[in-house]
Amino acid sequence: MRAPGFWHEKPGLLATALSPLGALYARGTARRLAGGDRARVGVPVICVGNLNAGGTGKTPTAIAVAQRLTARGIVAHAVTRGYGGSADGPLLVEERTHSAGVTGDEALLLAAFLPTWVSKDRVAGAKAAVAHGAEALILDDGFQNPGLAHDLSLVVVDAWRGFGNGKVIPAGPLREPVDVGLSRADFVLSIGPQPAQERFDSQWDAKINVPRLRGELTPLPTGLPLDGLPVLAFAGIGHPEKFFQTLRSLGADLHAAHALADHQPLSDALMTRLLREAKMRGAQVVTTEKDAVRLKPEFRSEVMTLPVRLELTDWEPLDAALDQLVGKRPE
Structure with missing residues (x-):
């Protein structure tokens, strides 16, 4: 499901009317x-x-943290609940054999970079990872899960959307109030x-009392130059328009942009329709890495993937925190 539009607008009548339910949701989170x-x-x-429901960039952040740990010689494993997948776990994700229907798309994407465990029970997943040699764990999501103690917590937020209207579900996009959630965060x-x-600075910086990191998702080169390329794009992520805007910034000639629901299954009927439309328009079909792992093998050769990686304006604060936690990077 897509987030209601009023979640990202100045609070109006509907958000105000739903605020009592939001207060109940927040109390439930606090009790848990x-x-x-x-x-x-x-x-x-x-x-x-994150504090927001929906995508904010957690998975690219988890990948970036994994790469910083690997550079220090630390064997890191990821633990995730496998949203959208059927597996209860603990299950070690096999990128080549498991499908998104079993593990969820985020777990499959993570598994391309580090050993990844799907487990509805985060503690059980963490114990399984340690038993298989993990020297550090990256918990992808789980900030509101009470099972595991966190040694370092990063709250990730989409800079354009911020914390929306500042209200808790269903009045707004938040799982808990900003001040409450950030009281447990390190960054x-x-x-x-x-x-x-x-x-984001103008709306939220004054309300943030923990160290701030700034980053951007930077596209990696693809095998086919995008500048001037006719493109039909689709994305089933938290904020599809970010992906479409990235394509425009790279010079793609965006003939069509299809915003799907977050984690939406890519059925045969949907993909056949998109590929047929692209052929009629003379366009190349392009999607995100997270969407691409949900494609059936027979469609993958016809869809270009645009990979992105997180780059921080300044890595030093995060690197210093990692050094303190697991040791310094080898010289």
């Missing part, structure tokens, strides 16, 4: 998080989470280009 001691599994746990990472960062 207050329940007992969190488990420790003998290795550092780095949580990459806030806002992701977006400079204009989006400036917008």
Whole structure:
């Protein structure tokens, strides 16, 4: 499902009317998080989470953290609940054999970079990872999950959308109030280009009392130059327009842009329709990495993937925190 438009507007009548339900949701989250001691599994746990429902850039952030740990000689495993997949776990994701229907798309994408475990029970998943040699764990999502103790917590936010109207579900996009959630965070990472960062600063910077990181998702080169290329794009991510705007910024001639629901299954009927439309328009079909892992093999050769990687304006604060947690990068 797509987020309601009023979640990202100045609070109006509907958001105000739903605020009492939002207060109940927030109290439920607080009660869940207050329940007992969190488990420790003998290795550092780095949580990459958010306050918003929906996509904010958590998975590219988890990949970037994994790469910083690998550079330090640390064997990191990811643990995720496998949203959209059927597996309860703990299950070690096999990129070549598992499907998104089993593990969820985010787990498949992570598995291309580091050993990844799907587990509805985060503690069980963490213990399985440690038993298989993990020296550090990256918890993809799970900031509001009370199972595991976190040694380092990054709250990721889309710089353009920020924290929406500042209200809790269903009145707004938040899983808990901003001040409550950030009281448990070590960093806030806002992701977006400079204009989006400036917008975020104007709306939210004064309300953030933890260290701030700024980053942007940078496209990697593809086998086919995008400049001037006729393109039909589709994306089933939290904010599809970000992907479409990236294609425009790279010079793609965007003939059509189809915004799908986050994690939407890519059925045979849907893909046949998109490929037929692209052929009629003389356009190349392009999608995101997260969408591409949901494609059936018979469609993959006809769809171009645009990979992106997270780049921070300044890595030093995060690197220093990782050094303190797991040791310094080898010289």
